Amino acid sequence: xxxxxxxxxxxxxRSALKPSRYEIRLAGSGGQxxxxxxxxxxxxxxxxxEKYVCQTQSYGPEARGxxxxxxxxxxxxxxxxxxxxxxxxxxxxxxxSCDSYFSDLKPYGLLIVDSxxxxxxxxxxxxxxxxxxxxxxxxxxELVANMVALGAVVRLSQVVAPxxxxxxxxxxxxxxxxxxxIKAFNAGIEAASQVDIDALPASAFSSEEEEL
Amino acid sequence: xxxxxxxxxxxxxNEAIAEAAIMAGCRFFAGYPITPASEIAEIxxxxxxxxxxxxxQMEDEIASMGAIIGSSLAGVKSMTATSGPGFSLMxxxxxFACIAEVPCVxxxxxxxxxxxxxxxxxxxxxxxxxxxGTHGDHPIIVLAVSTVQDCYEITIxxxxxxxxxxxxxILLSDxxxxxxxxxxxxxxxxxxxxxxxxxxxxxPEWYIPFxxxxxxxxxxxxxxxxxxxxxxxxxxxxxxxxxxxPDEIEAxxxxxxxxxxxxxxxIQKTISFMMEDARVAVIAYGSVARSARRAVLQARERKVxxxxxQLITLFPFPRPAVEEVLRQCRTVLVPEMNMGQISxxxxxxxxxxxxxxxxxxIDGQLITPEEILRELMKL
Numbered sequence: 001x002x003x004x005x006x007x008x009x010x011x012x013x014r015s016a017l018k019p020s021r022y023e024i025r026l027a028g029s030g031g032q033x034x035x036x037x038x039x040x041x042x043x044x045x046x047x048x049x050e051k052y053v054c055q056t057q058s059y060g061p062e063a064r065g066x067x068x069x070x071x072x073x074x075x076x077x078x079x080x081x082x083x084x085x086x087x088x089x090x091x092x093x094x095x096x097s098c099d100s101y102f103s104d105l106k107p108y109g110l111l112i113v114d115s116x117x118x119x120x121x122x123x124x125x126x127x128x129x130x131x132x133x134x135x136x137x138x139x140x141x142e143l144v145a146n147m148v149a150l151g152a153v154v155r156l157s158q159v160v161a162p163x164x165x166x167x168x169x170x171x172x173x174x175x176x177x178x179x180x181x182i183k184a185f186n187a188g189i190e191a192a193s194q195v196d197i198d199a200l201p202a203s204a205f206s207s208e209e210e211e212l
Numbered sequence: 213x214x215x216x217x218x219x220x221x222x223x224x225x226n227e228a229i230a231e232a233a234i235m236a237g238c239r240f241f242a243g244y245p246i247t248p249a250s251e252i253a254e255i256x257x258x259x260x261x262x263x264x265x266x267x268x269q270m271e272d273e274i275a276s277m278g279a280i281i282g283s284s285l286a287g288v289k290s291m292t293a294t295s296g297p298g299f300s301l302m303x304x305x306x307x308f309a310c311i312a313e314v315p316c317v318x319x320x321x322x323x324x325x326x327x328x329x330x331x332x333x334x335x336x337x338x339x340x341x342x343x344x345g346t347h348g349d350h351p352i353i354v355l356a357v358s359t360v361q362d363c364y365e366i367t368i369x370x371x372x373x374x375x376x377x378x379x380x381x382i383l384l385s386d387x388x389x390x391x392x393x394x395x396x397x398x399x400x401x402x403x404x405x406x407x408x409x410x411x412x413x414x415x416p417e418w419y420i421p422f423x424x425x426x427x428x429x430x431x432x433x434x435x436x437x438x439x440x441x442x443x444x445x446x447x448x449x450x451x452x453x454x455x456x457x458p459d460e461i462e463a464x465x466x467x468x469x470x471x472x473x474x475x476x477x478x479i480q481k482t483i484s485f486m487m488e489d490a491r492v493a494v495i496a497y498g499s500v501a502r503s504a505r506r507a508v509l510q511a512r513e514r515k516v517x518x519x520x521x522q523l524i525t526l527f528p529f530p531r532p533a534v535e536e537v538l539r540q541c542r543t544v545l546v547p548e549m550n551m552g553q554i555s556x557x558x559x560x561x562x563x564x565x566x567x568x569x570x571x572x573x574i575d576g577q578l579i580t581p582e583e584i585l586r587e588l589m590k591l
Contacts (some may be wrong), residue, residue, distance in 0.1 A: 046220075046394075047222065053222065053394060054393070055392065055394065059332055080579070081502055081505075081506040082388065082394070082499070082578075107359045111502055
């Protein structure tokens with residue numbers, strides 16, 4: 001049975017208290033700029049309208065290399081529980097985070113992976129773009145892979161206008177690096193523009209599994 | 213969090229604590245960086261000089277606590293912020309602030325412990341330490357924040373209570389509240405109610421620094437204002453000098469407790485959510501209260517008459533509000549990110565047939581609404 005793209009499954013309908021709640025999880029390893037990207041995205045969504053936005057983070061004590069995760073909850077109502085329970089969108093910047101979190105996605109949720117670092121994509125409702133390669137080749141610095149990914153997340157989720165996100169990047173990034181980061185952000189938007197989400201399967205999990 | 217007066221902002225918990233401290237009149241901060249409280253120091257190191265305040269990074273938390281006591285004695289509202297390991301180091305001087313009745317605010321952003329523990333994970337293991345960490349019988353006020361919006365209101369409240377009652381106030385946050393960034397209504401600084409400590413109105417030669425009065429809170433002269441008096445960690449007489457006389461010791465100790473007891477109705481703050489007809493209730497505080505709020509709504513969807521009593525004031529333990537819930541409900545659930553510190557207090561005051569259940573999580577993760585709902589449905 002084919003399901004329409006945005007229609008919640010029966011299970012989701014039963015468990016979701018407020019259907020207005022939209023959850024995003026960004027995950028990768030420490031040093032990839034996961035929390036920076038989440039902070040910019042959350043601030044842009046909050047600045048962009050009447051919605052309530054809540055951003056939390058979870059990271060290890062290491063400066064680099066540990067697991068890093070940031071979550072954003074967007075709602076038209078004040079937010080009670082601040083963390084993501086079943087994300088509508090998951091960005092995985094490495095294989096470990098992809099493996100750990102893909103099963104939390106809502107059935108109609110979207111997985112976005114950095115295909116430079118994620119070799120095995122566990123579900124078919126996924127968008128794979130080589131963020132780290134794009135950052136290295138187009139910008140000349142792998143460091144801004146997070147901004148490339150952010151561009152793709154903004155384009156694919158349409159949760160905020162790219163212009164507002166650019167403004168926030170300009171505020172949050174040290175002056176000397178603003179241009180580079182915005183260039184990376186736009187490279188991400190461009191890469192994601194070539195993706196047709198409607199061509200993806202409507203559900204992340206096969207319909208048989210979902211009926212169970 | 214409802215729409216309130218003020219401007220819309222997107223703010224981190226620690227940032228809100230720092231900004232609220234400035235709104236409340238804090239002009240001195242001494243501290244030592246520690247995850248997850250560092251942002252408070254970081255922000256105040258920039259913001260305090262802008263408002264003619266002083267920021268000092270001290271050599272450790274022992275000195276930090278000493279520095280804020282000194283500056284408060286000189287008449288400046290003072291604060292420090294730390295996490296578990298630093299809070300342990302502050303205990304000795306915290307006792308000094310208690311006995312010398314020096315107003316100050318100590319923020320403890322709780323992380324997993326004991327010792328270095330889990331620097332980047334939330335916990336609620338320091339609740340009893342906040343109450344009893346320093347030795348000796350002493351009254352103290354402990355408040356807990358649960359959202360970024362709270363961080364504004366309760367930090368201001370912490371300063372107000374501290375100044376009004378001349379008592380240190382511990383503001384308990386946790387990694388989850390402090391590192392969350394969210395949409396808030398930033399209060400207009402002009403609309404904030406700020407309480408200042410009472411200073412002596414008599415000439416210096418008539419000033420008796422620790423003389424009792426109806427409220428039990430003596431006026432406090434700032435060092436350098438011409439009022440000479442002695443400050444000590446020894447039990448002292450009304451003039452501030454050490455005493456061994458049992459009658460003076462007793463009068464002093466009783467006044468310390470009396471001043472808090474007289475203010476209980478103002479100090480003990482709680483928030484009731486869906487409690488009107490509740491038969492089962494959750495008693496929660498800090499970030500867990502957010503999960504509990506959602507769980508209560510989910511339980512209501514399943515036709516369970518659930519409610520939430522959120523504790524803002526942890527100590528002095530808000531006995532009247534908790535007793536009312538215990539009388540009304542057949543079962544009460546106390547979820548905490550420790551092995552049961554407030555649940556013990558709830559059980560202590562329970563004189564009814566109400567069953568008190570605890571739910572504990574100690575793996576460095578925030579308790580989820582699903583867990584609380586599952587426990588509620590079992591009750």
